[in-house]
Amino acid sequence: MNQSGMRHDRRLPPTAPPSLAERIRLEMESFTPSEKRAAHLLLSHYPFAGLDTVAEFASRAGISAPSALRFVTRLGFSGFPDFQKHLREELEAQLLSPLAKAGPADKSQGAPALSSFSEAVIGNLRATVENIAPAEFEAVVTLLSDPRRHIHFTGGRFTGALARYAESHFRIVRSNVDFIEGQPALWRDRMIEIGKKDVIVAFDIRRYQEDVTALCETAAKQGATIVLLTDPWLSPIARVARHVLPAHIVAPSNWDSSAGLLLLTEALVATVTKRLWETAKPRMEAVERLRSEKA
Amino acid sequence: MNQSGMRHDRRLPPTAPPSLAERIRLEMESFTPSEKRAAHLLLSHYPFAGLDTVAEFASRAGISAPSALRFVTRLGFSGFPDFQKHLREELEAQLLSPLAKAGPADKSQGAPALSSFSEAVIGNLRATVENIAPAEFEAVVTLLSDPRRHIHFTGGRFTGALARYAESHFRIVRSNVDFIEGQPALWRDRMIEIGKKDVIVAFDIRRYQEDVTALCETAAKQGATIVLLTDPWLSPIARVARHVLPAHIVAPSNWDSSAGLLLLTEALVATVTKRLWETAKPRMEAVERLRSEKA
DNA sequence: CTTGTTTTGAAATTTCTGATACAGGTTTTC
DNA sequence: GAAAACCTGTATCAGAAATTTCAAAACAAG
Numbered sequence A, B: 001m002n003q004s005g006m007r008h009d010r011r012l013p014p015t016a017p018p019s020l021a022e023r024i025r026l027e028m029e030s031f032t033p034s035e036k037r038a039a040h041l042l043l044s045h046y047p048f049a050g051l052d053t054v055a056e057f058a059s060r061a062g063i064s065a066p067s068a069l070r071f072v073t074r075l076g077f078s079g080f081p082d083f084q085k086h087l088r089e090e091l092e093a094q095l096l097s098p099l100a101k102a103g104p105a106d107k108s109q110g111a112p113a114l115s116s117f118s119e120a121v122i123g124n125l126r127a128t129v130e131n132i133a134p135a136e137f138e139a140v141v142t143l144l145s146d147p148r149r150h151i152h153f154t155g156g157r158f159t160g161a162l163a164r165y166a167e168s169h170f171r172i173v174r175s176n177v178d179f180i181e182g183q184p185a186l187w188r189d190r191m192i193e194i195g196k197k198d199v200i201v202a203f204d205i206r207r208y209q210e211d212v213t214a215l216c217e218t219a220a221k222q223g224a225t226i227v228l229l230t231d232p233w234l235s236p237i238a239r240v241a242r243h244v245l246p247a248h249i250v251a252p253s254n255w256d257s258s259a260g261l262l263l264l265t266e267a268l269v270a271t272v273t274k275r276l277w278e279t280a281k282p283r284m285e286a287v288e289r290l291r292s293e294k295a
Numbered sequence C: 001c002t003t004g005t006t007t008t009g010a011a012a013t014t015t016c017t018g019a020t021a022c023a024g025g026t027t028t029t030c
Numbered sequence D: 001g002a003a004a005a006c007c008t009g010t011a012t013c014a015g016a017a018a019t020t021t022c023a024a025a026a027c028a029a030g
Helices: A020-030 A033-044 A054-061 A065-074 A080-096 A098-102 A112-131 A134-144 A160-173 A184-193 A210-221 A236-240 A259-275 A277-294 B020-030 B033-044 B054-061 B065-074 B080-096 B111-131 B134-144 B160-173 B189-193 B210-221 B259-275 B277-294
Strands: A150-155 A177-179 A198-204 A225-230 A243-246 B150-155 B177-179 B198-204 B225-230 B243-246
Touching (some): A020 A033, A020 A080, A020 B134, A033 B243, A054 A065, A065 A080, A112 A259, A112 B111, A112 B259, A134 A198, A134 A225, A134 A243, A134 A259, A150 A160, A150 A210, A160 A198, A160 A277, A160 B160, A184 A210, A210 A236, A225 A236, A225 A259, A259 B111, A259 B259, B020 B033, B020 B080, B033 B054, B054 B065, B065 B080, B111 B259, B134 B198, B134 B225, B150 B160, B160 B177, B160 B277, B225 B259, B259 B277
Parallel strands (some): A150 A177, A150 A198, A198 A225, A225 A243, B150 B177, B150 B198, B198 B225, B225 B243
């Protein structure tokens, strides 16, 4: 496809794979809407999505079989079997060469913003994991796995969404879970029933929000256990928190990144779900059943 | 239409599935001469030899098609397509999680769980970025940077939190931003003022939620532009969406991971903020001012 | 050498997949 | 605003692939 392309012979690996995926990405703009659907499906599950039958492929992409056919024809294949053969061969070649695994670190893409941003976020995740004390993580898991505890999630302006995310999962895994809005007017009255059996999981990163701090301080005063997910500079809530899990948040953006907090949240959800599996499983099944009934 | 015949199981923890190759090696002794030929061919080019047609496979093994068929039947498959499907799935699972393959189910707790979980999430992020078409990302940025557009965020049970997260940032960067609850009762009346100038940014991953789909379909019918953030299997919303950004979501958990979606969201926020900086800066400063006044 | 059993492949059959023609609908262009 | 060009899905068909049938070949035991 590319003798017209740049001859910037950068000493490519012996197998300079003109991956079909790459070509599709480049030609993406010139595709019709249906073709784009097909392309997206294929790229997102590359190359396995293309190994099924045309009908299956088309249906998953949300298009008709003929459109799928036109898509592969447009890519230069003589038919669907030809297309599949190419995918298989490419896959085999790639699997046999261990270095192909490293991935195309091609900066030449049109969205350097996205790829450099993601590298920064990945760095944050690694740093976050490294700096978490295993015992602390473990302690939080144990705390959240105790069915007798009441768990309340809360957060600030931006982190509130993370608290909701956590709550929506834990609510299914176990009982006695809720979400508390940050504004004092909304939680003042609920505080009367917060006590030693309660756990507050608070999300708070810089530009620490006073109302969240106030909530935690009040709850702590009443004997609740506070778990804090925050940034490395530690929200003032840390002073009243029993457990603190800090996450790195600096990204090449005018905003902080919450990916590290989300990682911790999801890891907590995963681990607690595993630990409470005996009781969580029937609950999850029940939710599933309700879903399908409504459908 | 859906091969997920297993409605009961709930994406079990990553217990290392016994590779078919392994089983064949064990049962080798009990095979007939023809079956041994088939087995040897398959093992020598595992699993690609099995991805061709029966005829091809049989011919390469030096046996007849019926013998090849008997071979796969004997392995417990209902037919050749079934056999091939298994090979593909095994291959995909192995390729997508190079690390999950070694782990004989980490029943362990705390830190090991956290670090392996984070590696999986990092893999998701890389895969997500690689599979985003730069032009698509760019197009979405342009769309969201258009001050004349109204932007509405929405999402499902879990992804709603991400939509809120996005909304809370964009709300500051630009005007005409809001969040729409997924339940039809809550948005039905708002639909009358949705039109060509509106953009719906929908978050929806598997166990796709019908109310979100309905919302998008209604909005699309009225001329709104739909941007969809979903998983690689594509929510049905993709059918009415102008732009689709898929993120990888499979993690060693009973739940899917939304980290990829968050990454895309934050990257969009960062890029749009940069692009609208002239107008975004004073807005951000104003918010800051209000904050400190209240303090 | 005969007989009963197992293994095997050629050919017939059935199933399903890939391909095509055509028509309705949409967008573009003038 | 009308016409042309272009997409896209439905219906249909041709052909290939998988599967079954059945009889011949290989083998083992008597």
